[in-house]
Amino acid sequence: MKNSSVQDSVKKAAVDLFATQGYATTSVQQIVEAAGVTKGAMYHYFRSKDDLLFAIYEQLLTLQGERLSQIVDSGLPTQETLRAVCVDVIETSIDYLPEGTVFFRSVHMLSDERQEEVKRRRRKYHDDFSSIIERGQREGVYRADVPRAVLVAHFFSDVHYLSHWYSPAGPESKGKIAAQITDLFLDSLSADAPARRR
Amino acid sequence: MKNSSVQDSVKKAAVDLFATQGYATTSVQQIVEAAGVTKGAMYHYFRSKDDLLFAIYEQLLTLQGERLSQIVDSGLPTQETLRAVCVDVIETSIDYLPEGTVFFRSVHMLSDERQEEVKRRRRKYHDDFSSIIERGQREGVYRADVPRAVLVAHFFSDVHYLSHWYSPAGPESKGKIAAQITDLFLDSLSADAPARRR
Amino acid sequence: MKNSSVQDSVKKAAVDLFATQGYATTSVQQIVEAAGVTKGAMYHYFRSKDDLLFAIYEQLLTLQGERLSQIVDSGLPTQETLRAVCVDVIETSIDYLPEGTVFFRSVHMLSDERQEEVKRRRRKYHDDFSSIIERGQREGVYRADVPRAVLVAHFFSDVHYLSHWYSPAGPESKGKIAAQITDLFLDSLSADAPARRR
Amino acid sequence: MKNSSVQDSVKKAAVDLFATQGYATTSVQQIVEAAGVTKGAMYHYFRSKDDLLFAIYEQLLTLQGERLSQIVDSGLPTQETLRAVCVDVIETSIDYLPEGTVFFRSVHMLSDERQEEVKRRRRKYHDDFSSIIERGQREGVYRADVPRAVLVAHFFSDVHYLSHWYSPAGPESKGKIAAQITDLFLDSLSADAPARRR
DNA sequence: CATGAATGAGGTTTCATTCAT
DNA sequence: TATGAATGAAACCTCATTCAT
Structure with missing residues (x-):
């Protein structure tokens, strides 16, 4: 073996x-x-220390990109799709917590070309995510009074921040945390959010 | 002086x-x-390069700590207090965007003692923030079905993430962004959030 | 073979x-x-990189050594022999210009024993060349007021220098250059050189 | 001191x-x-090992450039000027024999820009030398049946080659060698060279 | 207060060569 | 014969910090 x-x-x-x-x-x-x-x-x-760093990025980008595609391609209704995507990203990020730490902290140490490559792939990922929200907005289930870019950032900030506070050794299970964060996000995204009913 | x-x-x-x-x-x-x-x-x-890095942290920690105290001490109702705090942290963070970038990216480069010092002061800051939420929960205006630690992280993740996507040169003004993010957060925090009404 | x-x-x-x-x-x-x-x-x-370098030397040393022997053995009169030798060395050096570049630039990179071997064979070559001049001096056709070592060096310096300035892609043909340089050398070697008539 | x-x-x-x-x-x-x-x-x-190598080149190039100018500016008749230049270059090269060895052997190790700089300054030097010959040709004292580039190369080859055979510890004094080589060169350069009288 | 030459430890990378397959 | 992964020594260079002036 x-x-x-x-x-x-x-x-x-x-x-x-x-x-x-x-x-x-x-x-x-x-x-x-x-x-x-x-x-x-x-x-x-x-080839270099930089190469090694990039290999770590590669792995994570590829993994998350593939999983996103799979979920989107499964043809679920919009709201179920988005919930599945959110939960999956959070759970995957917890599975790869060290990778995530490195990811967000050390992007600026990559060579310029590679920073571009990473940015390009991240943008693609965010764009796909954004498209789901757009669909929900057209369906009238998601609020449209806040720019989509802000909504997207609002979600990914949670993913980004995980490595700063979450510990798998702590009391909360991966699944529970994923559900809680997803709920918070979807609540604020809802066309029916409290502030909108004021 | x-x-x-x-x-x-x-x-x-x-x-x-x-x-x-x-x-x-x-x-x-x-x-x-x-x-x-x-x-x-x-x-x-x-005294050292480390010293210089710490000086940057010092400045930001002190500034934000003072502003938080001022708002809390002003004796506003809970919900108004929290809204004011959120808007202020976001606006201050935008004013000090480069400092923020350095802050989150380079904490691990500080000497161990200083990392401790920074953590201690950040924790104090988060605790104060958490207390406001706790007050609102006792008053029944904020949801209590999600651990407070998660709620706090959910907010600070947005602050943290600002330097990754927001540009003062972009189309959105500082004030608008602060209001939008605060709204999203408070909507999800509300005892009356959509998911809670299901 | x-x-x-x-x-x-x-x-x-x-x-x-x-x-x-x-x-x-x-x-x-x-x-x-x-x-x-x-x-x-x-x-x-x-066996080694050094081996490879030496193989290049070997080839050139053997080739030029053989050609010198052939001309000398052909039994021409002294002056015709020397002219033939000069022209031949120059033409051969032009045919093997890259080899020559390597030869003169990288001798010091060979192992000590091999440097000795190269020196030995080069010396033999120069000695044979010197003998022709000596014969001409005895016959009274070549000047004897300058040490033979200087005369020999004076000729081989031109050969050595070829790779520094001559390009086969340039306007002058190999044969023409060989003739011109040989003429210059033989003119200065002549017992009848201008300075000698002063 | x-x-x-x-x-x-x-x-x-x-x-x-x-x-x-x-x-x-x-x-x-x-x-x-x-x-x-x-x-x-x-x-x-x-700044680098390359820098150090270049400093050696700089010194030699500057020195020889200055000396050439001085002699040319002294206003001697053409033939005396050329003789003085030749003798001076040879003597200077003997004074700086190790520098010369390095010069010719290691030019290709310099960075590309610096190789250009060296080439540029060497070309200038050769051009000035060539101009003296041209003047003599117009005066009818130097032969014109051989391209000037070949005549120039014929002289500098001797300078180049010095470090390959001359030793200051040997029997011949610096001045004597300089005179002998200069004589050989000027004899072959003369409009009155033996081959020309054939 | 301020200078900038000097330190010296440590960093990344290259490369000729070997050897199990 | 031929492969190419692996070795390990040594190379060039950087840089935070000190200290005599």
Whole structure:
């Protein structure tokens, strides 16, 4: 059952170190020691430290992009689709909490081209999310008095913030938290929100 | 108690560079060049690069702490107090957008003691915010079916996320954005939120 | 005794790369990529990078040594022999311009023993050349007021320098240049040179 | 009598090491050890190893450029001017034999821009030299049946080649060698060269 | 108060070569 | 014969900080 190729063990070690110490403060030396490989082996698979960082981004972007597509393609009604998407993003983000920490904290350490690549893919993701909201607005179930960009940011801010306060070791289960945050978001998104009835 | 111009210009230069390039990627040399002072002068006022980073945190923490106290002390009704606090935090955060960027991105670069200090003061801030919500819950105007910690995180996530998407150069004014985000939050916080009426 | 195509293509690629980028700046990886073979294959035929460099020297030293012997053995009169030798060395050097560039620029990168070997063979070559001049001096057709070592150096400096300025793509043909340089040399070598008649 | 600034001692050590071992094979560590300074101090004055190499070129180019101008400006008759120039270049090159070795052997290790700069200044130098020959040709004292570019190369090849065979420790004095080589060159350059009288 | 030369530890990366397959 | 993953030593360079002036 050989499973720990050099690539995997290096990436794993890197994520953990980057998440706890930060990208810049983590030396390649520390990474290869933690991964139990030599520096040369690491550089055989990753062209640079930057490459390694990007590989972490790649993985997460691809994963979340695929899951979003799957849910959207399943053809559920709008409100069920959005709820499923929200819950899924939050749960996935909790599953990849260290990756998320690195993601939001170290984007600016990537090379310029790669920052662009990441931005492009994030934008695509947000656009798809935004389209679901737009559909709901046309159906009259979501409020339209707030710019869609603000609504989208309002949701992703929660996802972003997870790694700052949530701990899987804490009292709340992943599913519960996902449901609670999703409820809060959908409540504020509703065409029927309290402020709208004033 | 006159402010030395060296201190100010160095801090200003540092904030801008840290926000655009990141703390680790910015050299002391770059800072002093941008500030138009010499290295010796800088080290006369700041014991270390870490010191300089902390000074930025200090300023923001103190400012926001003071403003929170002022509003709470003004004796308004609960709901008006919370609304005022939310709007103020968002507006202040927009006024200090680069500082915010640095704040959230580079906490882990501070020395351990200083990270503790920052955490301590942030926690105090969140606790004060939480107390207002607790008051509203006792008064029956805020929902109580979601842990207060989640409600607090739900709000501060928006503050945190501002520097990731909001640009003062964009179409939306500071005041409008603050009102919109506050509305979204208060709608979801309401004891009368849609989901609660199901 | 068939030549392996690997050997040839590697040597060819190496000469070109060494000539354009320098020996030290060219990696084995670059060579094998340019040659379209794998590293393992290369190391099957050449024990080391040094080996490869020496093979280039070998080829040129052998070639020029053989041609010199042939001309000398042909039994022409002294002056015709020397002219033929000069023209031939220059033309051969032009045919092997990249090899020459590498030759003169990278001798010091060879292992000590191999540097000795190269020096030994170059000395032999210069000695043979010097003998022709000596014969002419005894016959009274070449000047003897300048040490023979200086005369020899005076000629080979031109050969050496070719790769620094001559381009086969330029306006002058190989034969013409060879004739011109030979003329200049033989004019200065003549017992009848202008300065000698002063 | 403080004389050995960091700059000077580093440059001196570098020239010697580059001349004996080659640029690529000499480590910065070796240089600073030989110079008796720390790496940090060296990098305070030289931005890179390349910078250090270029400083050596700069010095030689400037020196020889200035001397050429001085002689040309002195207003001597053409033939005396050319003789003086030739002798001077050779003698200077002997004074700076290690620099010369480095010069011709390691030009290709400089950054592209700097190679251009060196080429530009060398071309200027050769052009000035060529102008003197042109003047002599118009006066009818120098042959015109060989392209001037070839005549110029014929002379500088000797200068170039000096470091390959001449040793100041050998039997021939600097002045004698300079005179002998100059004579050979001027003899071949003469409108009255033997081959021309055939 | 201010300077800026000097320190020295540590960082990322390259690369010729080996060796199990 | 040929592969290419892996080695490990050494290379160049950066930078926060100190200190004599």
